[in-house]
Amino acid sequence: MNFANSLAVGIREIWSHKFRSFLTMLGVILGVASLLSTFALTDGMAKASREYMTQMGGVERVNVIAQEVPQEQLLLADTSRGRTVEDAELIQRAAKHVSLVTPWYTQFVPLVRKSERLRAYIYGVWPDYVPINRHTVEFGRNITQTDLDEGRAVCVIGTRVIEQLWPEKPNAKPLGETLTINGKPFKIIGIFQLYENEDNRIARLKGKKPVLTTRKGKSYNPYTTKNTAVIIPLTTFYYEYRAANIVGVVDQGPIPKLDGLTIQATDPEHVQDAIDEVSSLLTQTHRGVDDFTFDTRQELAESIEKTAHNTRLTGGLIAGISLIVGGIGITNIMLASITERIREIGVRRAVGAKSGHIFTQILVESTVVGIIGGVLGLVAALGMTHLIKFTTDGASLPVIQTASVALSFGFAVLIGVLSGIYPAWTASRIAPIEALRYG
Amino acid sequence: MALIELREVTKRYRVGEQEIRALDGIDLTIEQGEYAAIIGPSGSGKSTLMHLLGCLDTPTTGKVVIDGVDVSSATDGRLAEMRNEKIGFVFQSFNLLGKFNVLENVELPMIYTGVSKKERRDRAIAAVERVGLMDRAKNTPLQLSGGQMQRVAIARALVNDPKIVFADEPTGNLDSTTGASILQLFRELSEQGRTIVLVTHDSEIADNAPRRIEIRDGKIVNRAAGFQSGIHTPPPPTA
Numbered sequence: 264m265n266f267a268n269s270l271a272v273g274i275r276e277i278w279s280h281k282f283r284s285f286l287t288m289l290g291v292i293l294g295v296a297s298l299l300s301t302f303a304l305t306d307g308m309a310k311a312s313r314e315y316m317t318q319m320g321g322v323e324r325v326n327v328i329a330q331e332v333p334q335e336q337l338l339l340a341d342t343s344r345g346r347t348v349e350d351a352e353l354i355q356r357a358a359k360h361v362s363l364v365t366p367w368y369t370q371f372v373p374l375v376r377k378s379e380r381l382r383a384y385i386y387g388v389w390p391d392y393v394p395i396n397r398h399t400v401e402f403g404r405n406i407t408q409t410d411l412d413e414g415r416a417v418c419v420i421g422t423r424v425i426e427q428l429w430p431e432k433p434n435a436k437p438l439g440e441t442l443t444i445n446g447k448p449f450k451i452i453g454i455f456q457l458y459e460n461e462d463n464r465i466a467r468l469k470g471k472k473p474v475l476t477t478r479k480g481k482s483y484n485p486y487t488t489k490n491t492a493v494i495i496p497l498t499t500f501y502y503e504y505r506a507a508n509i510v511g512v513v514d515q516g517p518i519p520k521l522d523g524l525t526i527q528a529t530d531p532e533h534v535q536d537a538i539d540e541v542s543s544l545l546t547q548t549h550r551g552v553d554d555f556t557f558d559t560r561q562e563l564a565e566s567i568e569k570t571a572h573n574t575r576l577t578g579g580l581i582a583g584i585s586l587i588v589g590g591i592g593i594t595n596i597m598l599a600s601i602t603e604r605i606r607e608i609g610v611r612r613a614v615g616a617k618s619g620h621i622f623t624q625i626l627v628e629s630t631v632v633g634i635i636g637g638v639l640g641l642v643a644a645l646g647m648t649h650l651i652k653f654t655t656d657g658a659s660l661p662v663i664q665t666a667s668v669a670l671s672f673g674f675a676v677l678i679g680v681l682s683g684i685y686p687a688w689t690a691s692r693i694a695p696i697e698a699l700r701y702g
Numbered sequence: 703m704a705l706i707e708l709r710e711v712t713k714r715y716r717v718g719e720q721e722i723r724a725l726d727g728i729d730l731t732i733e734q735g736e737y738a739a740i741i742g743p744s745g746s747g748k749s750t751l752m753h754l755l756g757c758l759d760t761p762t763t764g765k766v767v768i769d770g771v772d773v774s775s776a777t778d779g780r781l782a783e784m785r786n787e788k789i790g791f792v793f794q795s796f797n798l799l800g801k802f803n804v805l806e807n808v809e810l811p812m813i814y815t816g817v818s819k820k821e822r823r824d825r826a827i828a829a830v831e832r833v834g835l836m837d838r839a840k841n842t843p844l845q846l847s848g849g850q851m852q853r854v855a856i857a858r859a860l861v862n863d864p865k866i867v868f869a870d871e872p873t874g875n876l877d878s879t880t881g882a883s884i885l886q887l888f889r890e891l892s893e894q895g896r897t898i899v900l901v902t903h904d905s906e907i908a909d910n911a912p913r914r915i916e917i918r919d920g921k922i923v924n925r926a927a928g929f930q931s932g933i934h935t936p937p938p939p940t941a
Contacts (some may be wrong), residue, residue, distance in 0.1 A: 279801055612758075614791070614810050
């Protein structure tokens with residue numbers, strides 16, 4: 264007997280008991296659906312996290328952050344001036360594994376244009392701030408050294424700032440116009456590109472409503488923050504906000520302490536070398552006071568992969584168990600169906616079927632159940648992930664990977680084969696005369 | 703050489719503590735082209751004998767040779783091949799597959815022979831035509847009468863052109879008129895030279911066959927009158 268014939272008989276058998284076959288498959292369907300959905304969800308979350316990380320500057324970006332001076336150095340703490348522009352200049356000159364560096368200040372201030380107001384963080388930065396933070400100036404230009412040297416009142420702004428302050432024409436490109444930042448006029452010299460994830464870009468290009476909708480107070484969205492960026496030259500910022508520190512009526516003098524210092528290593532492999540160099544430089548300028556440390560994306564990157572892996576494994580395990588339960592269901596029904604069809608088996612044996620033929624027939628049947636269950640499960644998973652797209656805020660949409668589909672489907676087929684082995688063996692052991700005696 | 707040869711064949715079953723001798727020292731020879739009836743009351747061992755002759759079972763002791771092949775200790779696979787190529791069965795309860803139509807039922811033995819799809823269909827059509835059921839070829843067994851079902855079963859038994867056809871109470875589930883037409887069909891097959899072994903408990907039905915093999919308590923009590931085992935030659939068929 265050829266394989267095609269077994270297949271035809273198997274399909275006919277399944278078709279002749281549609282409802283029962285469906286119930287038999289249900290375990291496999293649900294198993295495959297939950298397996299693939301888990302994979303899709305995990306992959307979606309991992310993808311969103313990776314995207315977020317890249318938007319935030321990738322693994323090469325290292326923040327030099329302030330930390331509490333340790334107990335034994337408390338008496339020395341005042342000898343260090345903390346992170347200063349001089350630190351940044353030193354790093355720029357001396358650290359060979361650092362390609363870009365920017366010191367920065369930041370302040371939450373009101374932005375005004377005509378009657379429109381928006382409160383946002385503005386950053387006083389060096390030009391390197393833009394490439395380090397993966398910003399792209401789409402219109403106009405970036406801040407330059409001349410802007411810094413002359414302390415010009417210029418700014419580069421993100422698209423969301425325009426959206427908010429030019430509500431009558433959200434697509435305006437107000438280059439050269441004036442924006443009032445904390446009461447002082449600033450000339451807009453550059454506009455950042457619109458940052459969005461892939462799905463939104465595709466939706467927007469097709470002229471559809473963006474999938475990603477940011478509601479106020481809803482989950483933190485990296486794109487919103489990035490699109491609300493306002494940068495001005497570091498020197499301008501210093502003159503405006505840090506040159507004097509009036510407490511009561513007494514000026515305490517300028518504040519040289521930076522709010523932040525960010526570097527970018529030459530490449531991902533030399534992140535640690537860059538950290539070591541910067542560390543030894545800053546230990547000198549900080550006179551040995553251990554008041555700084557490093558915040559890298561390396562750990563974040565690792566934790567993203569680890570979380571994704573663990574979720575995949577846990578979800579996969581649970582879904583796998585439900586698939587196995589589905590397989591047991593198949594075994595059970597196949598055994599019952601053999602008792603029911605024992606006479607058919609007898610007839611087939613009488614006209615010349617060998618026990619191997621019977622074995623193949625039952626095994627093919629259970630495999631077909633696994634295959635059909637697998638296909639239906641994939642369809643169900645597709646439906647489920649579409650459903651999830653409606654309920655999530657869009658930042659971590661499920662991603663269906665070919666490998667996940669292949670794995671889920673392969674597992675279903677394997678379950679189909681395995682669950683048929685015992686019934687097939689049982690059926691093939693029945694002696695022809697025993698089988699014929701029934702009924 | 704005889705088509706079927708049995709030498710000192712016994713078949714014993716264990717039922718709990720008790721041992722049942724279903725067949726007890728059977729010697730039997732059936733020649734090519736014979737039409738024989740195995741007759742005996744229920745429990746006499748006639749079905750067991752047919753199972754041995756039909757390669758559905760193997761004897762406990764003794765020797766069974768079918769068409770020159772010793773099947774006494776053949777493997778399951780070899781027995782299946784014998785049934786497939788050399789033997790056709792007709793059962794009392796027809797034993798057709800309910801989910802398959804007439805032609806598909808008739809094609810069944812050829813599937814296991816490995817005949818191509820096209821040839822299967824052609825030979826099945828020829829066999830169904832032979833039993834006069836071509837107009838019901840696409841019907842399923844449930845849509846047929848008892849006599850028609852038995853004709854389909856006969857077509858199935860003949861489709862692989864077997865040496866021997868075994869019929870186990872073929873008229874048992876049929877009314878007398880239909881039964882008679884089925885027996886007529888067997889006579890025609892016999893006249894065409896086919897070896898036929900009929901198993902029945904009904905003496906009247908056994909009379910259709912020229913040779914009578916009577917079995918009682920696992921022993922052959924009376925072979926066709928006047929003939930001795932092994933030297934029997936078939937008498938001319940009686941119409």
